[in-house]
Amino acid sequence: MFKNSVTIMKISGIPIRLHISFLLILPFFAVTIGNNIGAIAEVAGVATASLSLNPYWLGLILAILLFVSVALHELAHSFVARSRGIEIRDITLMLLGGVAQMEDEFEEPQDEVWMAFAGPLFSLVLGFLLLFLVGFLAGFLIADLELIMYYLGFMNIFLALFNLLPAFPSDGGRILRSLIARKTSYLRATKIATDIGKFFAFLFGFYGLMAGRILIILIAFFIYIGASQEYQLNVIKDTFLDFTVADLMSSKVSTVPAEMKVQELMEKMLQERHFGYPVVDEGGSLMGCVTLEDIEAVPKEEQQEREVEEIMTCEVIVVEPEEALYEAFKKLSQADIGRLMVMDEGELKGILTRSDIMKAYRLKTLKEKKIS
Known part of the structure; x- marks a missing residue:
């Protein structure tokens, strides 16, 4: 599905691919995080003077590890999908996150609920575990490692909560679609979830425009496009069901x-x-x-x-x-x-x-x- 991407490794037989947009956004993330290392250190309770690495090296490390967290998030989806008989073609890391490409779709709404919830659940557990370790090992960690663990812990929790928003096609939107599908047709449920997703896209876009946050505007754009494409795919599937x-x-x-x-x-x-x-x-x-x-x-x-x-x-x-x-x-x-x-x-x-x-x-x- 995603052209201009290259496979960098396989985990449990699942290819992990990097899209060209990932290479474009990574330096931006690294510089942005590097510019805010002082603020991150203050929130983490780490003295900036005790950091041994250059802020931009720390920014690059954190940006890479953030995308590693996204890959693990998608792997959690993939393993649950596999356990329910759905094969995964690959996981692609791109501009604003990752996408696990499935060979098929779930026949039962509850299976999609568990698959969609697996990613945020993993991110929540990982996030709280990292924050717990930072607190438990306080005084024993070097400042750079303490900052890295704190930042990743916080960002994984944020990743989980953000993905649980009912902004289809996010994880929360898929959970919402699956719950609605228990009461109506799958296509109708997709239409409702798509409309809600587009509403969130407009909210994000408006906020991003007013606040001058380009990244928020990009997120809004991808949510809107993703929701539209997902609905069109379901329309196609519904149309083709009557034919061999x-x-x-x-x-x-x-x-x-x-x-x-x-x-x-x-x-x-x-x-x-x-x-x-x-x-x-x-x-x-x-x-x-x-x-x-x-x-x-x-x-x-x-x-x-x-x-x-x-x-x-x-x-x-x-x-x-x-x-x-x-x-x-x-x-x-x-x-x-x-x-x-x-x-x-x-x-x-x-x-x-x-x-x-x-x-x-x-x-x-x-x-x-x-x-x-």
């Missing part, structure tokens, strides 16, 4: 042989106005898929000599005719491709493209008009 792949796939499949020249394929594309074809062998078995993008990667002077087999994509993503349309849509979105091969018992039955999937909107609208 077989309902919308193109069953008349035009294939190309593996030995076809790239130049011939280009002419075929121009004539038939298709931009992707299944590639088959002499027996008609699927070998791969070739698209316009594959052709564009071939120098023009080589297109008359090279064959389709040399440039095709061998690892095609397939679906079955009776598979739910929403599952197919997720496969398209996650792989960021334009078409899926429809296979049944090893035989190519059709192709499902993005435009085929979008027909579901029109079909459902017609169906609802007919019923009404």
Whole structure:
């Protein structure tokens, strides 16, 4: 989902990724914290003169550890999701926090409640534990470590409480949505939670504008966008529930042989106005898929000599005719491709493209008009 990110490690098989926005915000956080080290030390009861590290080095350390806390927060979500049968693709640390990408969604509202609450609960426990240790070990810690533990303890508690606000799609908003879903449809519950989330976004945005706090304005912006995207995703899911792949796939499949020249394929594309074809062998078995993008990667002077087999994509993503349309849509979105091969018992039955999937909107609208 998040492009421009790189995997830095894996924890229990879950990739931890850094988005480019994280690298942009980290220096800002480091400098901001460094500029306020004196105030932080005063609140923590640490004498500034006793600190051995430069304020900006301390700022960088605290900024990094703050994002580590966010990663642990997301891991807590992930482990609870796993315990309820939901796999986690990755955790991405970005501009204003972290996001755990799940392979699927919860079927039961109470499962989502536990998953959403796990992150804030972990942050609360970690925060109070750090503050307890600071008090218990007072006089035995060096000043720098005491300040670091105090700051992280306070920030983890703040992280927990902030995430529990019912500002969907935050953790509190998801808990609210799950509780509402017990009394109404999941889509209706999402709409209510989304409206509440947008209300909080406007409040944060107004406060940030009046107080001149750019970070608060950014938070408001991301809450608003996140809530809107989450609702649209649920609208799509609700629309697709009535359909299977077989309902919308193109069953008349035009294939190309593996030995076809790239130049011939280009002419075929121009004539038939298709931009992707299944590639088959002499027996008609699927070998791969070739698209316009594959052709564009071939120098023009080589297109008359090279064959389709040399440039095709061998690892095609397939679906079955009776598979739910929403599952197919997720496969398209996650792989960021334009078409899926429809296979049944090893035989190519059709192709499902993005435009085929979008027909579901029109079909459902017609169906609802007919019923009404």
